[in-house]
Amino acid sequence: MTQVRPMRADARRNYERLLKVAAEAFAEHGENASLDDIAKRAGVGSGTLYRHFPTRQALLEAAYVDRLEALGTRADELAAELPPGEALMEWLNEVCVATIQVRGMKSLLGSAVTDGSSAASTACGTSVQGAATRLVEAAQAEGALRADVEPIEVLRLAHGVATASELAHGQGREIRRFLSLLTEGLRP
Amino acid sequence: MTQVRPMRADARRNYERLLKVAAEAFAEHGENASLDDIAKRAGVGSGTLYRHFPTRQALLEAAYVDRLEALGTRADELAAELPPGEALMEWLNEVCVATIQVRGMKSLLGSAVTDGSSAASTACGTSVQGAATRLVEAAQAEGALRADVEPIEVLRLAHGVATASELAHGQGREIRRFLSLLTEGLRP
């Protein structure tokens, strides 16, 4: 299902340049970064940008699919290295780090776990949701996680932890702290 | 420290009308609602709006101070009615509801618990932070809450829970669910 006709060399060059610049821009200015500005920084005309990516959402997704998929892969690595409970927590930590560091990704990861699943983000969100499901179920099977939580709930809570950590302006320590509070509970 | 000279009658009328309309607009369109539109809806010129509220932040705060203060008051009511642990949870629930329902308030409550305390929001955030401190300390004294959490951490987590609940698109059930998970912990 690749292009019937392969992309022309210059087209591919511009396409990739745009992706790279877009990722930087979204990370720096959030999901509302100026598209014209991205085009300019990539050294292409705005028309070129809009031809490759008809909508802002399209660009946002294209810029971060690989990162989302990397999260999916990472889940399996962690599952192979650590006991299920720890693997899950470690992975959630990485999800939170990604959410905070790459600001444009927040909305993507967010919409990946929203009820009204935007048809667009569903595609790449699946990888993350699948990873979460595997880790959660493994942890539950080992008795490391209460049995009555859904994978999607865990993802949503992770998003919440990321938000909370962001408020603290912490660069990572807060994430572990809040994840640990979430795991152990606020009761004594 | 009231006005040396009381506000002119028409000025006061406009001022209050603006506050009312602004609260609605922020609730509906989030914190980036168009200011000109607010002026129009209030039936005043934009000049009038900018004279009363030089910045967007000023208007946002003015529109919601009373609501923030109401949260502070509510904390004491709950503390009088319920045992400390329940009072805290019930209050956090109300904070979350406010965060979600009144979208413009999200940023206010958010900046009220941020590290780099914006001088502006500090003033009205104090009421909420004070309330949180009282409830948290009472709950800890009763042994209903682990002793090593700070009030500000609890507020941040509440903000996180609100965010997580928003993702679920739930109208309130999710909030209680997530608060309960947070309280009891994810461990079995």
Place this chain on the structure above:
DNA sequence: TGCAGACCGGGGCCTCTCTCCGCATTTTAT
């Protein structure tokens, strides 16, 4: 070498912010 396909970036159109100053309304003094 020809041409389909890609590029470029000016410009139209939009929305939003915020200022300015003549005019209207309220207040105060008589």
Place this chain on the structure above:
DNA sequence: ATAAAATGCGGAGAGAGGCCCCGGTCTGCA
């Protein structure tokens, strides 16, 4: 009650920035 002074009002319009289309130009590929 009336006039003068003080104060606030309005809304046009400049300026900034964003989105995105279009048509003339260029380029990679067969």
